[in-house]
Amino acid sequence: MNGVASLAGRIDAIVIGASAGGVEALSWLLPALPRSLKAAVFVVLHLPRERPSLLVEIFQPKCALPVREAEDKEPVEPGTVYLAPPDYHLLLDDGPQLSLSADEPVHFSRPSIDVLFESAADLYRQRLLGILLSGANEDGAEGAAAIQRAGGVTVVQHPDGAHSSQMPASALKRFAPSHVLELDGIVLLLRTLDTATPAGSGRAVGPPGYSVARP
Amino acid sequence: MDAEVAIADAAARDFEIERRLLVDAIYLKYHYDFRAYAGASMKRRLTSAMTQFGCATLSQLQDRVLHEPLLFPRLLDFLTVQVSEMFRDPAYFLALRESVVPLLRTYPSLKVWVAGCSSGEEAYSLAILLQEEGLLSRTLIYATDINPQALKQAEAGIFDVERMAAFTENHRRSGARSSLSDYYTAAYGRAAIDKTLKKHIVFSDHSLATDSVFAEVQIVSCRNVLIYFDRALQDRALGLFAESLCRQGFLGIGSKESIRFSAQAGAFDDLVPQQRIYRKRSAA
Numbered sequence: 275m276n277g278v279a280s281l282a283g284r285i286d287a288i289v290i291g292a293s294a295g296g297v298e299a300l301s302w303l304l305p306a307l308p309r310s311l312k313a314a315v316f317v318v319l320h321l322p323r324e325r326p327s328l329l330v331e332i333f334q335p336k337c338a339l340p341v342r343e344a345e346d347k348e349p350v351e352p353g354t355v356y357l358a359p360p361d362y363h364l365l366l367d368d369g370p371q372l373s374l375s376a377d378e379p380v381h382f383s384r385p386s387i388d389v390l391f392e393s394a395a396d397l398y399r400q401r402l403l404g405i406l407l408s409g410a411n412e413d414g415a416e417g418a419a420a421i422q423r424a425g426g427v428t429v430v431q432h433p434d435g436a437h438s439s440q441m442p443a444s445a446l447k448r449f450a451p452s453h454v455l456e457l458d459g460i461v462l463l464l465r466t467l468d469t470a471t472p473a474g475s476g477r478a479v480g481p482p483g484y485s486v487a488r489p
Numbered sequence: 490m491d492a493e494v495a496i497a498d499a500a501a502r503d504f505e506i507e508r509r510l511l512v513d514a515i516y517l518k519y520h521y522d523f524r525a526y527a528g529a530s531m532k533r534r535l536t537s538a539m540t541q542f543g544c545a546t547l548s549q550l551q552d553r554v555l556h557e558p559l560l561f562p563r564l565l566d567f568l569t570v571q572v573s574e575m576f577r578d579p580a581y582f583l584a585l586r587e588s589v590v591p592l593l594r595t596y597p598s599l600k601v602w603v604a605g606c607s608s609g610e611e612a613y614s615l616a617i618l619l620q621e622e623g624l625l626s627r628t629l630i631y632a633t634d635i636n637p638q639a640l641k642q643a644e645a646g647i648f649d650v651e652r653m654a655a656f657t658e659n660h661r662r663s664g665a666r667s668s669l670s671d672y673y674t675a676a677y678g679r680a681a682i683d684k685t686l687k688k689h690i691v692f693s694d695h696s697l698a699t700d701s702v703f704a705e706v707q708i709v710s711c712r713n714v715l716i717y718f719d720r721a722l723q724d725r726a727l728g729l730f731a732e733s734l735c736r737q738g739f740l741g742i743g744s745k746e747s748i749r750f751s752a753q754a755g756a757f758d759d760l761v762p763q764q765r766i767y768r769k770r771s772a773a
Binding site: 343344345346347348349359362363365366367368373374375376377378389392393396397399400423424425 | 491493494497498501527528529530532533534571572573713715716717719720723743745746747749750751
């Protein structure tokens, strides 16, 4: 396992995408996020469209961090878990603030993981951690590759351990992520997230002179 | 890898420069104002437009927008067209029936503004609801959009018949008092909306970014339009709604939209917060 590399101080935002088998996987990961986490967390989970806030009720009791359904134009607060509402894409805009869209589904999905990941990669660049979990379609592969290209950190759940392997497997076909981990490896990685360094303290990952987040 | 990251960073910055130049060009040449459209959604739409038109960069797209007049209407579709549904979010329409309709009965005549009507699904849904509630005969619905092609489609009122099953289910869940099939005629794979509804709807060109108020109305319904605007443009649009609404008039927005973060929040009171239905606050 290659998951013990520390992410201390490197991450302002975490995006997580999951589909079939995702509730189970998220039930492992979200409770592992430490109470003092400074990064904001954004989650897209494919769901039937008529189930509004059930996820908040499922995850909030298990989590140390506040869990909310995303609202349009809401300013991003550190240490908060935002869930994409059913039937809307979730994107991130300068501010940073949340942005929703009712544009067409991508990979038959709205919310789509690609849409979240690509907009997050655009905004947070090297200070983003993207995690792609279990799922039975190809959504997320392109978005995770975009995070990698922008210099962010990417984690793909090991297809062998995933409830549905297609989503992680299509991502691995497309690019080489920073880490391929079982769920418990991802939990360990999340625990290395620095809790002492305030978000946006300016320690860029890349060489000096790189834009860390777009102004 | 660091070199690649640097290239990616530069490309993202270039895209932003080109985006600004393109929306300025569109504004100067065609007077459509996309300068205050929210960044990330706009970027996605522009990226898919680039693919569609075979342009490697936004600068190439800008060149074609300026020099090929026939391209602009097609680009406008990418930037504006919304695929909506009749009775999208049935709970919204149910809330209108339960909480707004009883208060509307006191008005001798009604005017409704559907802002950003796209291909007309929302306007026809409201017309059907008002017909079912016995109010349509004294109602005029203004349905506005910036896309002339979408307005033409809306005015025609012709939908793919395959979409009607989903619309019918939405309608049923909205507290329907009749059958949706009472309001359209199906033939050759198309469903044509009834003329009796159409004569209560005026479709017209109006921009929330550049135009001003045109009528006093009792209801504004503007759902999933504000999400594409940045905050300043949202404030402008909500300001127009407040100005257009009569005393204690009603505003409905999309179920995941909020006026909480807007400078106009104080102009409205909650009526059905869960369904984002507000009432214009009376002046103190």
